[in-house]
Amino acid sequence: MTTPAYSTATNRTATHRAPADGTPAYSTELARLAALLADRTRAAFCLALLDGRAWTAGELAAYAQVAPSTASEHLTRLTEGGLLAERRQGRHRYLQLAGPHVAELLESLTAHLDPPQGAPRGLRAVSASAALARGRTCYDHLAGRLGVAITDAMTARGLVDQDGGFALTDAGRDWFTDALGVEPADLRTGRRPPARACLDWTERRNHLAGTAGARLCDRLLDRRWVRRIGSGRAVRLTDAGAAALQELLGLDGTAAGLR
Amino acid sequence: MTTPAYSTATNRTATHRAPADGTPAYSTELARLAALLADRTRAAFCLALLDGRAWTAGELAAYAQVAPSTASEHLTRLTEGGLLAERRQGRHRYLQLAGPHVAELLESLTAHLDPPQGAPRGLRAVSASAALARGRTCYDHLAGRLGVAITDAMTARGLVDQDGGFALTDAGRDWFTDALGVEPADLRTGRRPPARACLDWTERRNHLAGTAGARLCDRLLDRRWVRRIGSGRAVRLTDAGAAALQELLGLDGTAAGLR
DNA sequence: GCGAGTCTTCGGTGCGTACCGAAGGGACTC
């Protein structure tokens, strides 16, 4: 009698299905994590929240064009799944990514997607898209042509090493202190690496992420060298910022198509 | 009249649902990608294939304990989704991960999973699990205590920089040439980085991945310093390997719990 | 207080899909 393993009653229960070598217990967990993102609406929420800010439930519902009740259920699921963090304030429910690790997770997933297939339609869409391609925030660091150009300039000056992997050099650490006033201790927060490569959606090249990327973005916004455009994630380089980047990194913002 | 956007006929079609700023067109793609892994059986297939070898459809079906017909459908879906590559040979269908980028994707997902909750039961399971924790392959490089110990030793000797991110140093490149006979040109293949951090499942610490990690694994297997245990992904350090690592990296295999 | 605004809970509908067995198509062996 050759009863296949999958047809016996015991083997069909959840606990007995996976092989016993320990490793594959993960498959259920992996599937559960992936399932959180395996819905267009939930995926849209997460991508929207990749701008690093907190959105209300209603804003997200409108963004993804679903009923508030539907959004509410999805948001509960994402929060319980550990991807989002919520803050109840008055009658609003503010949501944001649960942390840098979630941003990294989303980045590594989106990095493996095909480039955008359908070009945006309509004037508003085109100009919004162009602004995002020029410069934007990606969770807590800079992306788009701006982010990539800064990273390239830092690499050319030996502040970032992209030859052997992706790391901030000793000179890079000094530069953060001297040029931006960021103490070395501020670059080592917990287990998050100082420098990490983040593949840019639009440029398809690496830009600087990690604590150094976050501190860089902070400082540039603080000093008004970069400003947010409206309320979105798009940013633009200011006149003062162009002059500063020219001096600190030898970066010609106009030539690099950042203005 | 305040008809909500989501209730109009046009807005419910796929093409009009996403906002028009260009970015959120990705949400559909992200959801599609995530859906490939959002099933326990498909997730188990992918995790099994993380050993880097090619499995037959039947082997995978038995591993995940589903009917061959069910496995066949899942494998077709994973292949069409770009995660797996197949090779038909005679009456067999061999499957493996479509490339290092898929291995990276799986790593970054599994890195965000909770540590294993249920300890493995039974003698066979425990010893298999212990062997995997001691040393194993992770796609094309070494993992487990062995992988982490080698990476730590390389870091202590200044061959790998984990301070500013994760990169192979100049000294590290020389070491690959002198100690292993790997030419620098062999460390730069296409767009894959020479060194990349891969978070170890069992150790929860980084080990060396990327082309350097792959070459290292190749050489150690070639020179019989490391051998596969049976047909699985577990590996063990040989006597010759322990001596070699002692000499080349000052690594005491016995003290590090590798033997 | 009362109404407006935000979010949640609940019931109900419909679609997608994971699963199996049975049957069929190639490929290998003897």
Added chain:
DNA sequence: GAGTCCCTTCGGTACGCACCGAAGACTCGC
């Protein structure tokens, strides 16, 4: 050529879940 093996295709079932509207809980402003 017959039998065996591996895989695929197809039909059918059952379950999960994404979605909505309506009703309720809670906060805020007047």
